[in-house]
Amino acid sequence: MKGHIRERSPGHWAIVLDVGEIDPKTGKKKRKWHSFSGTKREAQKECSRLITALDQGSYVEPTKQTVAEFLDEWLTFIKPSVAPKTHERYAEICRKGLAPLIGNVMLSKLKTDRIDVAFTTALTAPRVDHRIKKDSDQREPLPPLAPRTVHHYRRVLVKALGQAVTWERLSRNPATATTSPKVERQKMLAYDVSQTATLLETLRPTRMFIPILLAVTCGLRRGEILALRWRHLELGDNRRQMSIEESAEQTDDGVRYKEPKSGRARTVALSASTVAELKAHRVRQAEEQLRLGLRPDGNSFVVAQVDGQPLQPRSLTHEWVRVLGKTSLPRIRFHDLRHTHATQMLSAGVHPKIASERLGHSNIGITLDLYSHVMPGMQADAAEQVDVALQAAISSERQGK
Template sequence: MKGSIKERSPGHWAIILDQRDPATGKRRRKWHSFKGNKRGAQTECARLISEMNGGDYVEPSKLTLAQFLDRWLKHIKPNVSPRTHERYEQIALKNIAPLLGAKVLSKLQPIDISQAYSKALESGRRDGSGGLSPRTVHHMHRVLFSALGQAERWRLIARNPAALLEKRDRPKIERKPVRTIDAPATAAAFDAARERRLFIPLILATLCGLRRGEITALRWRCVDLDKGQLAVVASTEQTDAGTIREKEAKSGRARTVALPSMAVEELRRWRVLQAEEMLRLGVRADDDLHVVTQVEGSPLQPRSLTHSVSEFLKVWGVTLHGLRHSHASHMLASNIHPKIVQERLGHSSIAITMDIYSHLMPNMQGEAAATVDGVLRAAINKRTDDVG
């Protein structure tokens, strides 16, 4: 492998790489452009030769990032849910492409990405009203990181420039504690909702920690009132286009949730009422029926559930998702081990649970310290009395 440089004009260099085709023995020449001084051109030439010798060389291409993102979105479409693909497409085409889309993919550098994030935070809104939130820019980074990782696997780039960004150069998110509801307010909300259709969703969120999509996907065949448990095996997903589909539980993990006696009682009562409701419509209720339904028995849409519950809960300043967080808060405040909280909520790891509810940990640490202190003091006092 040989390489040479040639100055085309002041500050512009051609890097010529010569190699032999292993099949024919004929010489093949590859050209690269470089902008800078002679030493920089020599360094780049040496780097390219090293990549070719090491098998990491990537053919030069004029493919832009925008063109690649379009290709990548088509590639991942069969492998992700419609809602996930919709979200990736929005971020890639509406947030990333306007800032970096014109860049040639093979020439994209970490500094280009870092500058794009800064610009997005400062003036990234499409309506010109200011910058995007750190959380949105963080999602941009995750999508770009994933897309460029695929480009690296396809050998379109030598390395993923998004992976080369230091942590301090990535968007930072300040996690805001989610509003929760305490026991007295929960009791008041239950009383106000008892005769309404949204009462059972409140029960499932507050007493069982189910997500919105898990509530709307739950069927009676997954509820065992005699054993006092339910199985979360599916979740309902709704796209911006209004399409609704049932998919497997989040992270692909089904889980079993033990039901508090109050939940068992209310679900028993509701099943009788729902069956009577169906009979009046000339329909026989069976185990395939959804637990939460419209009056005519059709499943409730996730966004409809959010709208009705959010409107109802305005008085208490909490959302439907806030009820799920309230369930976790109540458990942790009662010294339930975080591992149990993780299992009930369906988090993929205990680290996620600890991260989300870290603001509750100082109180738990104080109680733990007091417990340890009490045990040791008792032991020390007993030893003193025995010696005396």
């Protein structure tokens, strides 16, 4: 392969590559043209790189497609193969996050340094709030993006540009070599036993009591609570358990029911007090629905509206924030009630393997990683128990002599 450079204007060059084939229409050699900005030496280096790429078969045709245009194409491509909620998150990151940062850059010219600069800007520069206030034409500045947000941006960009490499739009993925922002681990929030008791007794008269009870005594996720039906529960004296088979997920198109997060169903044992509360709830719910002319059955939702219709996940979250605000308890997320159950289990000496199965983690490593803050106390107790047994054996051995 051969190639040469031509100066178009100061600092701007045309790199001309001779492909070696003859165009049957013109009878002339086929050529590929690239635009380049920089010094003559830099243009010569780029020309050499492109010639090498042609020789090695890693050459990528120049394209004027922008990063924003490619991301839209990629979103359309992956839509059938990912969950609706996942696609919505990807679309929001691509269109509201990545596009304003690097969307106008031509895909073929996107380099690692350009991405790093964009991410650094996002982490340090104030943003503009494009929502104009009614009483003012000024737009309020917003704080820079959080490292965790930029971390998510980077992960999606790496995934998208990986497809660009597969489609031979890029010779390599420039996002893989970018510097990932340091993300500080979020502090795990949970109520202690006393606070949990206060929560349950304070909110017992409200419709949030049963969702809260299922979260703090069974470790269920929000979506799992809202997908739970009476046929999933066994409330007999000899068999007290529930089967977690579905999870409710809210998307822009509505609520859909899918398999649990781990990808498989699980069985959660119920305590006697939880069974008693659920039985009483079933009676109240049946009376409530019968007054409306409805006849509940096994397919009825355990947590439902007055007319038996299922609750939306976002509605449950909004109601949680509202009722919690009327108490003196610390403000935590509804999902932190699940963490409350996990923390109290481990603190009580429940084996992490059992806790992992109860919580529906795909493996015990997730449980140990999430709740490692509970482990030091457990290790201290274990050390004391082993020491007591050892000292007793030593004392027995001495007495035998």
